[in-house]
Amino acid sequence: MKRHRSLLLLTGLLATACAGAGAQNPTPTPRMFMTGADTAVFRDTLSFMRPQYPSTYVRHTNPPVVIRNANILTAAGQELRGATIVFQEGRIVSVGPDGPVPTGATVIDGSGKWVTPGIIDTHSHLGVYAAPGTAAESDGNEATNPVTAEVWAEHSIWPHDPQIPLAIAGGVTVMQVLPGSANLIGGRSATVRLVPARTVQEMKFPGAPYGVKMACGENPKRVYENRGPSTRMGNMAGYRAAFIQAEQYRQRWDRWLLDRKGPPPARDLKLETLAGVLRGEIWVQNHCYRGDEMAQMLDLAKEFGFTIRSFHHGVEAYKIADLLAEAGTAASVWSDWGGFKMEAFDPIPENLALLTQAGATAVLHTDSPDGIQRMNQDMAKSYYAGLRAGIALTRDQAIRWITANPAWVLGIDSLTGTLEVGKMADVTLWSGDPFSVYSKAEKVWNEGWLVFDRLDPEHQYHTDFNLGQTAPGVGR
Template sequence: MFADKTLSARAGKLAALVSALALVAGATAADARDKDKKRDKADETPVLAATPPGEAVFASTYKPYPGVATAIRGATVFDGKGGRIENGVVFMSGGKIIAVGGPDTPIPADIAVFDAPGKFVTPGIIDIHSHLGDYASPGVDAHSDGNEATSPTTPDVWAEHSVWPQDPGFARALANGGVTSLQILPGSANLMGGRSVTLKNVPARTMQGMKFPGAPYGLKMACGENPKRVYGSRGRMPSTRMGNLAVNRQTWLAAIDYANNKEAKRDLGKETLVGVLKGEILVHNHCYRADEMAVVMDMAKEMGYKVSTFHHAVESYKIGDLLRENDVCSAVWADWYGFKMESYDGILENAAFLQREGACVVIHSDDANDIQRLNQEARKAQKAGLRLGIDIPDAVAIQWITHNPAKAMGIDHLTGSLEEGKMADVVLWNGDPLSVYSRPEKVWIDGALMFDANDPKRRPVSDFELGQPGEGDVK
């Protein structure tokens, strides 16, 4: 009996020891597994990492130049949204428009006041379609940086990465055309040419120093002759208009798949396209023919995005009702047509017919010289309509080069019209701004006087011009 108890006690002790050893072994194994997990996690954690998508990169460093509180009184004021005020007052301070009104508008004492009877005031002129900085002056091959013509779809490139801030064209657009903001687009060789960037037209050492704060990006697209000619001549797709649409649609489908795949490897081009699909990036589509514009609008509905603006759009007059119903602007020339087959049906009355239909009209340049006279281009388009009996008020023609481009570029809540609280981007003209004889007398950007025709030192001159004999001489 005693022996049985002894054996039983020994067996119990042995079982407890085995259990303890098991617990130790289990703990050791668990520790080993934890260590393996930590090691695996450490292996997965990158040593280097880029800024996550969606966070600001190449962010604007723009800061307004110093300004003083200023009032302009006695001028005819076009507010940019179709309004006209005779003997008006524009008061700006702190970089913003404070008040716009008639002669009884209060003006604080001890501020700069410009008496301007017989003169005119408008918002700063905005060019929705420019290549300044990407096709800089002088126009040599070394400055040809607007088309990445190596693939029919290059949504991964950004126009801002080609911008040369020292392009003399910026200062000329300011001084001769009163241009205070402009959108720089890639060229039209590709179906998807890349992102656009909106700039404030101020001197700066870097592109970021010009970058318009708060302006959405655009995606430059192109249809028609250019992509099919560029790539068809290389024996590549697309070589036809149906090829254009097929490549576009396939590329959008791939972007939709990318957006829905949380495991997808980061892709810069698809990031841009997803930005469009989310409504964060605006589509600016180079397109001439009416039938192609209609097809593109259908493709946009199929893929779930919206076209902001058709650029060049010489046949917009044929589908003014469709453009109005789809809230799509047309950025057009006054009289450029016939230089290739798809521009053959361009007419001088294009803008006037669109205005009559209630569609959004924008006059654009696409040219380093034309940007210096957008006011005159607006007058030409206005007069072409008048010859057909379409009487477009001067205040509406001014809207074509101020508020309407701002709307199409997604910055109309910030600029484009003379309204309280908006950026003080203002031009004082020495005469009727729609006259060929008138020039900007003074130009303010965010309330800072950036150009004064009576003060040569107020004319911005690039370092490049300073190095050229006879260019930019300031005495």
């Protein structure tokens, strides 16, 4: 019975997909994957024609919410005092001095409190390096080959990682989960919503482009010291060899997809991902600490005709802020962490401020299950470091480091990352100024769904792992 129902549901989705895209498209571009509708037609055909691990995320229905008398940092240019935000059916319907109260709305007094967009982390390993940290759940690095573009982080994510509710309690609504940095090309990333879920498919952000993790410098050359690459020049040769193969693969496939004559070329998951990069469908997320090395990677991207969406861990990004601004490549960086290895020897707390001043897209990321719980604090540290150095910065620019700018890095900035009418209701209510160490995320709405309420245990999510233990860990 249950099975029949899900079959029906599937048919319904297929029909929707057919209406939205597919055969009627007036300007067909070469496309690898069939939509669900195509699958029905090509039932007996090959794997690449079928849906590839689609998101099953569905927005939860919730009553409308009105937060009044709050200080609102929109991340869209404004900090409103004593203002009102209204959201309904997962969308922001009003932000301003006043607002409508929809029928059945939950009305919250925001006096003395702050509202910001839900925080977005461009660099996390939650779920792929779950807690408790055991070898059994160390699933972040497929360190068996320097190029493993064929692996997908989502196939490692454990939705019951108890670190996920801790991050939610820090006001985070969306994160990019990446493979680790052992490899030159480590595999695909996944952009997920931080929501209670039984499967990772229920967390996947619908429509978010895939990223691919690449890594410069010390890590790959250390891991593959014995078989190569063992030097930075070896690293570069490794990326180039992989993309040369990918160019040929892309040509073969694009040619076949245009006329579909004869048998399709052999499918290669590694090259499929890299061909996606060359087509601009899969975005490069590049672990790279040193400024000079980032400049090398920008040249590599020019050689193969793609854009690096963001460098990650760019401890020296401030040294090449102008190059980043010119290339349209963001820098995801820490506030003041560094010094722990040679390529991280030159951190300065003014990194984000200098990047912002240079017109580059500046992003604060964590790469840390601890840091992701307190991203507002790192934002504050970087903001005040910039001010103390005499760099002109606004609080709006600073809040963008953890909201609008990371949304851009993940390709979801038209949907979320700011508090503007029409955007998704990814909203965090803070007990006080988020620039203060004493403030906590008090309530967190993920597309309108109240996924965390510090004041109400009914809205504090505990993973399966947390059950039956003495300290569920959140809500304090």
